[in-house]
Structures are given as structure tokens and as C-alpha cells.
Amino acid sequence: MPDVLLVSRPTYLGTFMMLLVLNSFIWAFWKVILYPKFFSPLRHLPSPKGGSWWNGQYRRISREATGAPALDWINSIPHNGMLRYLGPLNSERLLVISPKAIGEVLTTKSYDFVKPGQVRNILARLLGVGVLLAEGEEHKIQRKNLMPAFAFRHIKNLYPVFWDKSREAVLAMTAVVKADSSKEGELQDARKDTATSKDTVFDVLEWASRATLDIIGVAGMGQDFGAIRDPDNALSRTYRTVFKPTPQAQLLGLLNLFLPAWIVRNLPVKRNGEIEEAAGIIKATCRKLIRSKKEKLEKNELTDVDILSVALESGGFTEENLVDQLMTFLAAGHETTATAMTWAIYLLCLHPEVQTRLRQEIREKLPSIEEDVSVDSQQIDHMPYLSAVCNEVLRCYPPVPLTLREAAHDTTICDQFVPKGTRVTLVPWAINKYEAIWGPDAKKFNPERWMPSEDNPHSANGGASSNYAFLTFLHGPRSCIGLGFAKSEFACLLAAWIGRFEFSLNDEREYDEKNMVIKGNVTAKPANGLHVKAKVVEGW
Numbered sequence: 001m002p003d004v005l006l007v008s009r010p011t012y013l014g015t016f017m018m019l020l021v022l023n024s025f026i027w028a029f030w031k032v033i034l035y036p037k038f039f040s041p042l043r044h045l046p047s048p049k050g051g052s053w054w055n056g057q058y059r060r061i062s063r064e065a066t067g068a069p070a071l072d073w074i075n076s077i078p079h080n081g082m083l084r085y086l087g088p089l090n091s092e093r094l095l096v097i098s099p100k101a102i103g104e105v106l107t108t109k110s111y112d113f114v115k116p117g118q119v120r121n122i123l124a125r126l127l128g129v130g131v132l133l134a135e136g137e138e139h140k141i142q143r144k145n146l147m148p149a150f151a152f153r154h155i156k157n158l159y160p161v162f163w164d165k166s167r168e169a170v171l172a173m174t175a176v177v178k179a180d181s182s183k184e185g186e187l188q189d190a191r192k193d194t195a196t197s198k199d200t201v202f203d204v205l206e207w208a209s210r211a212t213l214d215i216i217g218v219a220g221m222g223q224d225f226g227a228i229r230d231p232d233n234a235l236s237r238t239y240r241t242v243f244k245p246t247p248q249a250q251l252l253g254l255l256n257l258f259l260p261a262w263i264v265r266n267l268p269v270k271r272n273g274e275i276e277e278a279a280g281i282i283k284a285t286c287r288k289l290i291r292s293k294k295e296k297l298e299k300n301e302l303t304d305v306d307i308l309s310v311a312l313e314s315g316g317f318t319e320e321n322l323v324d325q326l327m328t329f330l331a332a333g334h335e336t337t338a339t340a341m342t343w344a345i346y347l348l349c350l351h352p353e354v355q356t357r358l359r360q361e362i363r364e365k366l367p368s369i370e371e372d373v374s375v376d377s378q379q380i381d382h383m384p385y386l387s388a389v390c391n392e393v394l395r396c397y398p399p400v401p402l403t404l405r406e407a408a409h410d411t412t413i414c415d416q417f418v419p420k421g422t423r424v425t426l427v428p429w430a431i432n433k434y435e436a437i438w439g440p441d442a443k444k445f446n447p448e449r450w451m452p453s454e455d456n457p458h459s460a461n462g463g464a465s466s467n468y469a470f471l472t473f474l475h476g477p478r479s480c481i482g483l484g485f486a487k488s489e490f491a492c493l494l495a496a497w498i499g500r501f502e503f504s505l506n507d508e509r510e511y512d513e514k515n516m517v518i519k520g521n522v523t524a525k526p527a528n529g530l531h532v533k534a535k536v537v538e539g540w
């Protein structure tokens with residue numbers, strides 16, 4: 001037989017490879033073109049126009065701040081409470097908008113909608129599988145055992161911790177301002193000129209993260225991490241690295257959508273090394289803390305009021321599971337509140353009249369920051385303007401802009417059939433500014449919405465007629481368990497900072513919100529931090 005014929009005869013491997021390629025091609029053609037365009041039961045729902053024939057709206061989604069396209073769509077496309085859009089490779093997303101649709105996903109059918117496997121894989125590396133990532137029965141048990149630690153009767157004992165740590169941060173910042181102005185004074189003396197002194201510039205996100213890390217340390221686990229005292233503290237450096245929204249982090253997030261988790265985890269890139277190292281440091285810190293608390297418990301010496309102590313005393317957790325819970329609280333409980341503080345200072349720079357009015361209330365109602373006295377829940381919770389400003393910041397810039405769910409089995413939302421595996425998006429960034437509920441001024445920062453008055457019967461909901469209009473902490477069995485903790489911590493921090501300083505933006509261009517570059521992994525924050533000028537306002 002001629003050689004040429006021998007060479008051209010297909011081998012088993014060759015045939016297998018050909019079939020594999022053909023199969024993959026047919027599968028991809030089905031997933032990317034046929035199913036979303038011609039067969040999906042959701043294809044008749046209203047959708048944004050345009051986009052790519054194979055990559056849906058992904059170009060826009062990846063360029064804008066998380067949740068920004070959804071905010072545009074819900075206010076501009078006519079719909080009946082739900083929209084469908086296509087993400088990367090035309091993957092289908094169901095955006096739930098009306099209070100009824102959101103209520104079904106979050107409350108009445110909450111266990112029909114689980115966190116997608118890819119999201120769990122990304123987060124579990126740093127957070128462990130604590131209450132945030134557990135599902136079904138496992139979640140119910142964990143949440144039930146943790147609830148007492150987050151009940152108000154317990155959180156109210158933590159206000160003094162929130163205030164003491166807020167004071168510590170503000171006094172440390174004041175020392176920086178004073179050191180800067182005395183340096184400037186010496187320079188002026190040397191030059192014998194009268195030039196005005198330079199303002200001190202703070203990165204709000206950095207200072208707020210250090211303060212919230214210390215707060216979750218003391219109030220959550222009875223351990224002062226010392227991050228306010230030492231900016232180079234190992235734990236705060238670790239979180240700074242992993243929370244940074246680098247291009248590599250975003251690329252790995254995207255690859256997670258298409259490749260198995262073990263492949264993405266083992267890619268030889270710098271980001272994977274950073275996460276491994278960070279997870280090791282965080283785990284070791286948590287384990288050490290649990291062991292020392294356990295020893296105290298065994299010796300009957302445990303009288304602490306922090307969340308870990310309450311969880312330990314419940315007896316409902318193994319040591320490994322407690323490590324996962326602590327990893328969850330550390331991450332979920334510090335970056336979120338630090339992000340809220342950053343947006344609060346930003347909005348107060350944009351609205352100096354609100355800043356001044358808030359400072360007045362703070363100075364009237366709270367002891368001076370210089371006095372070594374604490375405050376209690378009665379004092380903080382009876383400051384209507386402080387509470388209104390905090391709520392309005394959390395409405396306008398929700399730290400968690402978007403979260404995903406996946407239908408665990410075939411189900412319905414508002415009678416619309418939703419097949420198993422459908423991705424459902426919940427977008428606080430958009431719903432919190434939905435004009436049909438909040439009115440034509442939905443995008444305007446206006447704390448008055450939350451001020452009780454005869455003309456505002458729904459002030460507890462910011463004037464909105466449904467509580468599903470405010471999604472910052474979600475609702476239902478998977479809502480933020482730390483809501484009470486976070487709100488009181490945020491109020492104490494903001495009161496201390498605004499009582500002491502007058503803030504203005506360092507970069508004038510940022511007074512236009514369109515110039516703010518917003519990025520984040522889980523939280524949405526200014527891409528390069530928020531740099532503000534701080535002036536001590538004397539007299540408090």
C-alpha cells in the first residue's frame with residue numbers, strides 16, 4: 001500500500017479529537033446562539049436593545065460600575081417587574097425589579113434560589129464555608145445558632161466598643177493633622193513667609209478599613225488587631241492586598257465562569273499566590289483566637305460579650321466550622337462598613353450643607369471626642385439626622401452593588417416559569433434608585449426622605465411604599481445578619497469623624513460624580529481610594 005494512504009487513515013485518537021471538537025462546537029452553538037435566542041422560556045421578557053450577537057451586554061457590563069447598566073435598564077425599558085439580559089457568551093440573566101418579584105426570590109421562595117457554584121468557589125477561598133456560603137438545612141442551622149449573637153439586646157452592649165474605636169481613629173487622624181501643621185509652621189518660620197498651611201490629605205478607605213478591622217476584632221472576637229495604631233499591621237495589609245480590584249483578580253473572576261474551580265485556583269499567576277498566602281494568615285489568626293477562647297470556656301472564665309464568645313457558648317459549632325464563621329465575619333464585616341464610610345464622606349463633601357447640619361446635631365448630642373467617656377445605644381439611636389444621613393448614604397451607594405442567585409430547580413417568579421440553573425440578579429445599586437418606587441428624584445442624595453414628619457408617613461422606608469425598595473442588606477432568611485451591628489458601627493464612626501473634621505475632596509474633578517471611577521470585587525468603591533482634605537473644626 002502506498003505510504004500516503006497509510007498516513008491519511010484516521011487514528012482512533014484523531015477520530016476522538018474530531019468528535020470532541022464537533023461536539024464542543026455543537027454544544028457551544030446551542031448554549032450561545034440557539035438556546036438564548038430561540039428556545040429559552042425567558043426569551044420573550046423585555047431586554048436591553050443592542051449588544052453583541054455572541055457576547056450579549058457583556059462589553060457594557062465589564063466597562064461600567066457594577067450595577068450601573070441595570071440602573072439604566074430598569075428606569076428606561078418598559079417591563080412588568082422583570083427584565084432579561086445576556087451576559088458573557090450570551091449567558092442568560094433574569095433581573096428582578098418589582099417588590100413582588102424580589103419578595104419571592106428573597107423571602108417566600110428563598111431556598112429555591114441558591115448562590116451559584118462559581119461565586120461560592122471564588123469566595124470560599126477567603127471566607128471559608130460559613131453562614132454566608134452555606135445552603136439549605138446547613139444554612140438554617142448555622143443562622144439559628146448565630147442569631148442570638150446578633151440580637152439587639154447583645155448589639156447594644158457593643159456601642160461603647162464602636163465609639164471607643166471611632167475615637168481612637170479620630171484622635172490618631174487628629175495627631176497626623178497636627179503633626180503636618182506644625183511641620184508646615186516650622187517650614188514657614190524657616191522661610192519667614194506667611195503662606196497658608198497645607199491641608200492634610202487622608203485616604204478615607206484606608207483609615208476606615210483600619211478602624212472597621214479593629215472594631216470587628218474587638219466586638220466580633222474580643223481581640224484588638226491594632227490596625228489603627230499600626231498601618232502596616234499584618235492582617236490589614238493582607239486584606240488590603242486581596243480586596244484590591246486588580247485586573248488579574250477580575251480576569252480570574254471571569255475565568256471562573258467557564259473553567260472548573262480547581263483549574264483557575266492552580267493557574268500560576270501572582271493573584272493565586274496572594275490569595276493562598278492571605279487565606280493562610282487569616283485562618284491561622286482565627287484558629288488561634290478560637291483556641292484561646294475555648295481554654296477560657298473550659299476554665300469557666302468566659303465572660304466576654306463578643307460574637308465569637310456567644311457562638312462558642314451555643315455549643316453548635318465544631319472548631320473547623322467556627323474558623324469558617326470567623327473568616328466570614330472578618331471579611332463580610334469590615335470591608336462593607338469601610339466602603340459605606342468612604343461613600344458617606346464622599347457624599348458629605350458633595351453636600352457641605354448636610355455636613356454642617358450633621359456636625360451641629362453631633363456636637364449637641366454627643367460628648368466631645370476629647371473626653372474619655374463612652375456613648376450608649378440610647379444616645380446614638382436618638383439622633384434623627386445622623387440616622388437619616390446614614391440611611392441615605394446606604395441607599396445611594398450600597399456597598400454590595402449586586403448579588404447573584406441560581407434557581408436550584410424548576411420554579412416560578414410572579415408566575416413566570418424559571419428553569420433550573422437560571423441566573424437571577426439582585427441589584428441594590430439599581431433598585432435603590434428605581435424611579436417608579438422612589439420618584440423622579442430617585443438619584444438625588446436627600447437625607448430628608450428618612451426624617452419623620454406628618455407629610456412623610458413612610459419615613460422608616462425612606463418614603464418608599466415597600467421595604468423591598470431598599471436592598472442594601474437584602475431581605476429574608478439570607479439578608480445581612482450583621483445589619484444591626486453594621487448600622488450602629490457606621491453611625492458611631494460617622495459621628496466621630498464629622499464631629500471633629502471638615503472634609504473636602506482633594507481632587508476637584510471628583511465633585512462631578514461622573515468622574516468617579518468605581519471598581520470592586522464584592523464591594524463597589526472608588527478605584528483608587530478616596531482622597532480628602534481634613535480640617536479640624538475646633539470646639540468639640
Ligand code: HEM
Nearest residue numbers: 131132332333336337340399400403473478480481482486
Ligand atoms: C454596611 C455594611 C454591610 C452591608 C452593606 C452588608 C451587606 C450584606 C449583604 C447584601 C448580604 C447578602 C449577600 C448575599 O446573600 O448575596 C450580607 C450578608 C451577610 N453579612 Fe453583611 N453587610 C454589612 C455589614 C456586615 C457586618 C458588620 C457583618 C458582621 C459583623 C456582616 C455579616 C454578614 C453575614 C454573616 C452575611 C451572610 C448571612 C446569611 O447568608 O445568612 N455584614 N451582608
